[in-house]
């Protein structure tokens with residue numbers, strides 16, 4: 001049976017294994033219960049379980065307003081995805097079933113989960129049909145596959161701005177060579193055709209989406225308007241969100257006020273990162 005490649009903690013946070021036995025270690029949340037809260041977007045605060053898929057076709061590296069660098073907040077699912085956990089869909093389904101308890105929401109995240117759409121589609125189908133879960137997918141908006149999309153309730157799309165490009169200077173700071181996604185990130189990160197497919201699909205099916213832009217510079221609003229929104233059609237302005245750049249509380253402090261002002265002045269929604277407030281910057285929460 002084909003396996004799905006998961007990153008780091010895979011299905012999280014969990015307290016029971018595939019056979020329904022209690023796991024001895026406490027989840028990274030520090031709580032003795034399966035599940036956490038969705039920290040971002042329209043469903044912020046909603047109790048949820050997560051499946052994190054490994055691999056990403058982008059390599060985000062940002063500059064904060066103070067000049068410091070900040071890269072992908074899940075490097076173990078993108079930059080360092082070699083430490084993978086491979087499970088077949090039956091094993092993943094069992095982990096979800098044994099840990100879902102009173103949770104109704106499941107989030108498929110990454111990395112970029114659409115990269116594994118062929119194996120993910122039948123799993124998403126079972127999660128939807130047999131467990132009746134509300135499914136969200138967190139995607140960078142560069143790939144659209146209807147085999148997965150048909151089972152999703154909310155598309156949380158986070159298109160990447162030019163501030164995410166892994167420039168020579170940024171790569172040098174992390175001592176990384178320009179190979180693979182590091183070499184084509186700048187070219188692939190903005191895909192208007194794919195974003196429009198998500199919008200058209202949601203408008204045709206009644207499914208929900210949110211366009212969640214990660215903002216780190218005061219000038220980012222111009223790029224959002226001119227490079228993205230001006231080229232997209234039939235997008236509900238209520239679905240546009242700005243999320244402050246930063247993977248730690250300290251980094252978020254450098255961007256949050258500026259992003260809140262940008263959101264207010266443009267009539268867009270501000271998207272906090274509640275999980276970082278609650279649990280800090282760590283995997284598995």
Ligand code: SF4
Pocket residue numbers: 056057058059060072073074077078110111112140
């Ligand atoms: S698209 Fe998301 S997962 Fe991929 S490198 Fe960027 S922030 Fe990380």
